[in-house]
Amino acid sequence: MAHVQSIVPCLWFDTQAEEAAKYYTGIFDGGRITQVSYYTEAGQEHHGKAPGTVLTAEFEINGQTFTALNGGPQFKFNEAVSFQVMCESQQEIDRYWARLGEGGDPAAQQCGWLKDKFGVSWQIVPRVLIEMLKDSQSPRAQRALVAMMGMKKLDIAALQRAYAG
Structure with a gap:
């Protein structure tokens, strides 16, 4: 069943x-x-x-x-709700970023977030980032967080470099 x-x-x-x-x-x-x-x-x-x-x-x-x-025009999407797409590789990130971002709002792209052409918010996230940020007090996690905050589409190699110091 x-x-x-x-x-x-x-x-x-x-x-x-x-x-x-x-x-x-x-x-x-x-x-x-x-x-x-x-x-x-x-x-x-x-x-x-x-x-x-x-x-x-x-x-x-x-x-x-x-x-x-x-349902009609009464309600619009906003960033209060988003869908996370957990990715295993940069290739996956690149593919989802390109496809979901197609026709969306480029001004709404930050820290792995994007808005698609319907106004729905998505987070395109490398799974490895979740591991990097687990211990939020560690200098490594803080470096990775700062690097992420400066990105639009997330770059796994750049995040790993920041994490490593």
């Missing part, structure tokens, strides 16, 4: 839920759209959407289930 995730992030879009689901599943290996539901005439006085337009698109990326909802 398949594992059913008990907590599923729901991303609120105006009208781009299915487009976003296709975009994200095209970036992450093995990503897939699992279900699309549509508005009907039922409740139209509340939702105001034309019958047959996409209500939700459920999708999976890296084993994580998400729901994309076409």
Whole structure:
């Protein structure tokens, strides 16, 4: 029996839920759209959407289930919520940075964070950085943190050099 995730992030879009689901599943290996539901005439006085337009698109990326909802223009994404993509190599960082950053806001890029073309915030993080920062009181961790703070896209080799001193 398949594992059913008990907590599923729901991303609120105006009208781009299915487009976003296709975009994200095209970036992450093995990503897939699992279900699309549509508005009907039922409740139209509340939702105001034309019958047959996409209500939700459920999708999976890296084993994580998400729901994309076409809820209308009332809410926008902000940096208070972001998704961390833990990377094993610089090649992975470079790939996710380029793909997720495509069409996004270059001014919102700092310390491994970026905003994609839908306004969703992502953190593209080398897993090794988590290890470097474990002992926050060590001079090595402090050097790595200072190096990270000066970067947009994270550079594993530069972080390792800073950590080593």
